[in-house]
Amino acid sequence: MGHRDNLIAAARQCLLATGYARTTVRDLVAASGANQASINYHFGSKDQLLTRALTELNAEWGELLFSALGNPDEPIGHEERWRRIIDSIRDHQDLWFVNFESVSYVQHDAQIRSINAHGQELARTALARSFGGLPPSADPADVRAVGGHYYSLLVGVALQWLTDPDNAPSAADVVRADRLAAERT
Numbered sequence: 001m002g003h004r005d006n007l008i009a010a011a012r013q014c015l016l017a018t019g020y021a022r023t024t025v026r027d028l029v030a031a032s033g034a035n036q037a038s039i040n041y042h043f044g045s046k047d048q049l050l051t052r053a054l055t056e057l058n059a060e061w062g063e064l065l066f067s068a069l070g071n072p073d074e075p076i077g078h079e080e081r082w083r084r085i086i087d088s089i090r091d092h093q094d095l096w097f098v099n100f101e102s103v104s105y106v107q108h109d110a111q112i113r114s115i116n117a118h119g120q121e122l123a124r125t126a127l128a129r130s131f132g133g134l135p136p137s138a139d140p141a142d143v144r145a146v147g148g149h150y151y152s153l154l155v156g157v158a159l160q161w162l163t164d165p166d167n168a169p170s171a172a173d174v175v176r177a178d179r180l181a182a183e184r185t
Contacts, residue, residue, distance in 0.1 A: 006032040011053035016094040072129035082171035
């Protein structure tokens, strides 16, 4: 593995261990065995290196989510899908924390904003298919609305599991609340 690959691996490691804001050049140098000049040579700056690693981690987060959702045509209920998602959150907390932290950078970094927007679009589409039963040919406005609804639930459920797992909703709670809300409209 070359310096570039070592630096990306080190950046991933640092992001997962300490986060974007707390990762220093010194941390990256120590984790990679490279020097600061290598960071600048290969990536231009520490922030560009971290953004590159963040892109990979965001894609990995998406793969975990899609894996938890399973095949949209798979005959499983919503509760089982939510259980898989909650298990993924618990099993991969560091990746979920990095994903949440990246949101705080979208205001000032167009590249991170683009990464997050693309990931959200993919997630909304997958959620609309898995939970809403919408086919690939569905009206894009319906996909955006249904996917946005379930994405909002996903973010809220994940945030609760990351910050207060003792009081976070179970899969059964999420499905029950969604059903009760639908009955009242």
